[in-house]
Amino acid sequence: MSQKRSFIATCPKGLEQLLASEIASLGGEPLRETVGAMMFNADLATVYRLCLWSRLANRVLLILSEFRGESAEDLYQGLSAIDWQAHMLATNSISVDFNGQTDEIRNSHFGALKSKDAVVDYFLARGEARPSVDKSAPDIRINIRLNRGQITACLDLSGESLHRRGYRSSGAMAPLKENLAAALLLRADWPGIASRAGALIDPMCGSGTLLIEGAMMAMNIAPGLLRQRWGFRGWLEHDQSLWESIVDQAEAQRSLALTREWPEIRGYDANGKIVAQAQENIENAGLERFIKVSRRELAQLAKPTHRELDHGLLITNPPYGERLGEQAELLHLYRHLGQSMLAHFSGWQGAVFTGNADLGKRMGIRSYKQYQLLNGTIAAKLLLFNIGPDAQVRERRPDVQQESAAESLQLTSGGQMFANRLRKNLKRLSKWRSKNGIECFRVYDADMPEYAVAVDCYGSAVHIAEYMAPISVPEEDAERRLREVIEAVSQVFNLSANNIAVKERRRQRGKDQYQRQAPRNTVMELQEGQAKVLVNLYDYLDTGLFLDHRPVRLDIAARAKNKRFLNLFSYTAVASVQAGIGGAKVTTSVDMSHTYLQWARRNLSLNGLSESRHRTEHGDCRRWLKECKDQYDLILLDPPTFSNSKRMDDVLDIQRDHGELINDAMACLAPDGLLIFSTNKRDFILDQELTSKYKMEDRTRWSLDEDFSRGGKPIHYCWYITR
Structure with a gap:
């Protein structure tokens, strides 16, 4: 068939123009574009070249x-009017793909x-054998399209979809x-970059x-070289020598x-099983020398650091939320991806394919x-x-109206005394913070008995937590002192009082001890060591980060390499x-709160x-441990002092129960x-x-950083326990 005939190449929606260019580059003559298809x-x-070389087409159809x-x-x-004998034998097996519907033809089946029936009856009417039906591996695949009263009958020369190259034995x-x-890859100009x-x-x-x-x-390798089956094999006009x-x-x-030698091509994945699948596919394609995963x-x-790579393409298809994972957690994965691109791949091209525009x-x-x-x-x-x-997109900080009167605010004598203590503490901690890159720290912790609060700094934000006042302190005095604290913090940190997180504690029981403000859903991203941490100063009793355990967490980071952590x-x-x-190697985090576990997953994703x-x-955790x-190489056991959650079988009292927990x-715990x-x-x-076992x-004193090294009883106790 040296003369030209009309064909249809199908493709995923949105690739029609790319497909037209590809057809032209292989010697075809594009004619008309429709949704997901190109006539040529x-x-x-x-x-034949299109079947073997097309990187974009799904099917190549000969219009009959x-x-x-x-x-x-x-x-x-x-x-029935088609000359089927010119294209196939009566002994061939067939399969029919049908697309479209009308009022009478209501479904594809x-x-x-x-x-x-029309094809089979064509041969029977001529006294020939009845073609058999084989839906999985037919000799001849017939494609029928019905669109707005126009019926197009085609012979599928590709057989199965051309996207099936033959190298994927298993998919992640x-x-x-x-x-x-x-x-x-074409849209991201990978051929030009390569x-x-x-x-x-x-x-x-x-x-x-x-x-x-x-x-x-x-490498300009034909993508169809590994395919074993082709739709034109059973076609009577097939030219085997030309093929x-x-x-x-x-x-x-x-x-x-x-x-x-070819450009560096590398892939990574956190899941070892998926990496093994990728390696198997790469080996099936015969490209293990050129692709490293x-x-x-x-x-x-x-x-990679083994060679100079000053330009390239970073491309990926992260989870969307509709398919894998939960969107709120994936948000932080996308943020980390963007941050890593900016930090490590300046001068490169990037391409991210996502089904969730908001995440992008x-x-x-x-x-x-x-x-x-x-x-x-x-x-x-x-x-x-x-x-x-x-x-880089500079994130807009919340529109915080700084009160111009903050610095000139006239404090009471008590408020001025509190402000002076804050400034003294900030000065004392300044050199330590600068040396260690401390972004979140405690600046005041009931240093003066009259002002029983904790004041914590989270980046540029401030969080005040009121301690329970003794029964001998009148309620109005406790309220006045808290106002003085807020005014002093406002002046020292030059913050509007409305933008200081305050947890007021009153003489009630349980969670109601704190007067919680209306939820703001304001989450801050802060740094501790090399880790990014999500903090919410307003919506929960706790902020999401216990500052006093900072040294222990950083020590865990230093010890964790190749360890199993619980x-x-x-x-x-x-x-x-x-x-x-x-x-x-792995970490396992166990908690009884769904809220905190969701928060944990977001921290991990971030x-x-x-x-x-x-x-x-x-x-x-008690039942889970039993x-x-x-076995784990490193375990952190940091229980609450007391818990009577309905989700627990029994009340947890750490003084009574710590021996059993340990x-x-x-x-x-692993032997070492x-x-x-x-x-x-x-x-x-x-x-x-x-101590006898x-x-x-x-390690109590060691585990208390400068901001928690005050006189009196320590804020926590800490032991390192081995066999």
Whole structure:
């Protein structure tokens, strides 16, 4: 068939123009675009090249007939008029794909059956055998399209969809189709970047589709070389010698490409099983020498250091929320991705394919181009970035109206005394904070008995927590002193009183002891060591970060490399974040509060730590410990002083129960492991029987940083326990 005939190439919606360019580059003549398809003219050699070389098409269809029809009879008669003997044998097996409907042809199944009857009856009427039906691997696949009364009958020359290259033996969760992956790479100008020896990195590579498609594109390897079945094999006009010559040329080109050096292509994923799947797919494609994948958290994302890589493409398809994970947690994963791009890949191009536009906007980096596409049935966007300082989105801070009178506010004598103490403490802590990069710290903790509050600084924000006043202090005096505290803080820190978080404690019971302000849903992102931490100063009794345990958490980060870490009564899991950043193999965080566990997952996501290696578990830690069969190298046990939650089997009293808790935790500790036990009970007394069973190192004084090293009883006690 040297003469040109008319064909249809189908593709995912949104790729029509890219497909038209590809058809033209392979020698075809694009004619007309429709949604998800391109009609074109070509000769047989061009069609063979398109089947073998197309990175974008789903199917290549030879148009046999086009006719008008609305009814089942119209469909039957139109198909019966086709000369089927020119295209297939009566002994061939067939399968019919039908798309479209009318008032009479109400579903694709009925349309396919009527179409099959027309083909079968055509051969029976001529005294030939009845073609059999094989839905899985037919000799001939027939494609019928019905759109607004126009019926198009085609022969499917591709067989199964061309996106199935033949290298994927197993897919990770929510895999990206190969032709869509190729389109993303083309839109991100990967061929141009590769031609300039740029690198390709996918930090959440899944089954490796973007990496494999990127390698084949850079090396100019035909994507169809691994396919075993083709729809034209049973077609009577198939020219086997022409096909073999085209395949031989592509094979020779591939063999030559495999002998050359190509750009750096690397992929990472936090899930070891998924990395193994990607490696298997890469080996199936014969590209293991050119694509390297490894298990790595997003928190460890950085450019490879073994060679100079000053430009390249960072491209990835992160979870969307509709498919994997929970959107509030994924928000922080996207923020971490954007921050890592800005921190480590300046001068590179970036491409993020997401089905959640809101998450894409929260990356903190401005895209210069966006493409609307479909990933299956999910409306998605490809966001393109010129990574660099100019692309960084400066987050607008809340519009805080600073009261001009704050500094000149006339304080009472008591308020002035409190302000002087604040300034004295700030000066005392200044050098220590600067040396250690401390962003969150306690500046005052009931230093003067009359003013029984704790004042904590969280970045540029201030949090005041009132302690319970003695029964001998009149309520009006307690209220006056708190007002003086707020006014002094407002002056010292130059903050509006409305923008100081205040937790007022009154003579009530339980959670009602604190007068909670109306929820603001204001979450701050702050730094502790290398970890980013989410803090909410207004909506809960606690802020999400216990400041007094800072030294212990940072020590966990220093000790955690290649360790299995268990965080009991984990709260918002900041210790687990520190362990993960420190290189822990795995972390497990156990808590009974769904709210805190959700908060924990957000903290982990914000730091690029995946749930596959950093688990959160809901449960009563006492029961969980007794049922635990695993061993851990490093355990943090920091229970509350007292708890009578309805979700617990019994009341927890740390003075009474700490011996049992420590024994159960030690049962889960590896032989050379370390258990860190801490309690905030001020009059705590350690069970001396424990000192005869274990090596107990009192680290209380060490564990109190400068901002908590005050006289009197320590705010907490801490022991390091080994066998």
